[in-house]
Amino acid sequence: MTINRRDFLVGSGAASLGLAVPTLVNAQKSNEPIRIGLLTVKTGPLASGGIDMERGIMMYLNERNNMMAGRKVELVVADTGGVPANTKTKVQELVERDKVQVLMGPLAAFEALAIDDYIKTQKIPTLSVAAAEDMTQRKPNPWFVRATSSSAQCSHVMADYCAKIMKFKRMVMIADDIAYGHEMNAGFQRVFEENGGKIVQKLFPPLTAPDYGSFLAQLKTNVDGIFLGFAGSNGFRFVRQFNEYGLRGKMAIMGGMTALDESVLKNMGDEALGIQTVCWYSAELDNPINLKFAPGFRKTFGYDPGYYAAGTYVSGAVLENALNAVNGDANNKDALMAALKKTNIPTARGPVKFDQYGNIVGDVYIRQVERKDKRLVNAVLRTYTNVSQFWTYDPKSFLGQPVYTRDYPPAKNLES
């Protein structure tokens, strides 16, 4: 079946390019491999997610014997260290020395912003993993598509769930003091308050806060729940200290898409049980593609794939589909980019298609930490389909307002 489909796509791609395309040139080119550059982080504090990014795309390529659209694929991996200045240097190396035709990554929003202009001038189709809102909103980059999520895309959903399903009235929010944390929590606050909830306290500890003791001491306990907008390992550190301060059971813990990622969950114990989080992926999804991917990943690496591994694995599928559509011609950047934007395929995370700004419109899941076969998993409780980065708002009026920040939208219900 796959062969038939591929043949069909190749055929239709060739047909749409016109019959006049010289087959000779195509034949010569097809000996040349397609080169994908992966911008990831393999050293420093962000390395955990970065190594997963590499493993995710490697899994994808291995499953296909390093072939996409009938051509060999070369993956060039660059370690940015999570430092924007290095990201800039590395992307130049990838494009100018290694001649990559497509980019995946980078991991962090500030890295993506650092190479934004370069990608525009070089016109390199980029499948981004980083979540920064404005990259696909007020300052969209025509060479970006994002198959993961914008910062607030998932937290909108969680806020709706907290207000309507959990019937929470009062909540507190805490997140890392970085743009990603601000955007995620601002989106949560907006939807929660518009649905009758009240955010009574907002806390933003520094990204590298050595200890959450001082924040936990201030936490208001006369609330229904707390929303965690943490990234990396901070969610896991916070939850442990939350329990040590005797707060367990005093309020429900609800997490954003990176609060309790599978990559962190493997190091946690019973303290994580019952915590609900929201994400565009869970290793527990039971679609046919993920039923192959997640167990395969677990078998190879010994743990479940999470946000980052799934991010590049899904991006791999999006890329392959677009390459099929352009008959494997990665040098025709405009056609490849157009094909990327037209993506409409099932993937490990569920169906993927993009809005006109290059951001995913896809399924988002409410998950709950449960124990299964002696390991902790993010079991899927509820699925929200076709979630856009604009949630239920009209894109025009959404974009007419300022980007989410620490203080926007203003919180009117804070109690001191």
Added chain:
Amino acid sequence: MQIWAIQTLNSLALGGLLFLLSSGFALIFGLMRIANLTHGALFMLGAYVGATVIRSGYGMFTAAAAALIVIAIVGGIIERLILRRLSGNPQGQVLATLGLAFIIADFCLVIWGGDPIPIETPAMFQSPIQFLGISFPAYRLVILVISCIIGIALYLLLEKTRLGAMIRAGVDDMQMARAVGIPASQLFTIVFCLGAGLAGLGGTLGGPIFNAYPGLDADMLPLALIVVILGGVGSLVGTFIASFIVGFIYSFGIALVPDLAYVILFLPMVVVIAFKPTGLFGTIRT
């Protein structure tokens, strides 16, 4: 009211942790005038060694002892092989220790990977202590007690033993100490081992709060610098008191003006360097 009580306890516990972190740094800086920038990395290495020992099924205190010994040996090797050649060359020392800090950090990443490794709180201290309607993590009080014990032990070592007398003599006037026959060479190695070992011990004991993760080194080093500069170089008592001052400033600063957490943390250091370069209790200009 409850918040302030918990914050006070938080401040004390953080102060205890900071003392575990910075006492070794202060000891080395005081005697050898080496700003040992590997200190954060040694703290992290200690956390990883401790985590590994605990994962092999031993208890927290065995792990802490193992970390103390292993990191002391690592410290001894660094001192003997590298820093020894750089005596009287402060820039060289700073650069060499900074380079070593990066090397140790990458070494940890290769061995232990990029994921944080949690260090379990010992079972008997896992549930919070309840009194007067306040819940507070028991382990933090244990840290406070341990840091006081270590503080007293170091004080006795420096003030009441022959080794301590030699160290004090060296801190005050190294040339004179050499002249009266104090074996400065061995003394340096011993102090460096002790300082490094304390970092390793702190890494393991602080583990249940910080965990072992890549980047722990860079998070901890500035805190050690703040404490030592505030307390004054060469003064153990100064380091002890400064640890608690910083603990209070940080905990209450974050509660009162959370947006300015780092300003509150670093401003006192800048002020002290500018207006009282000897630190609050020290005698030597930094």
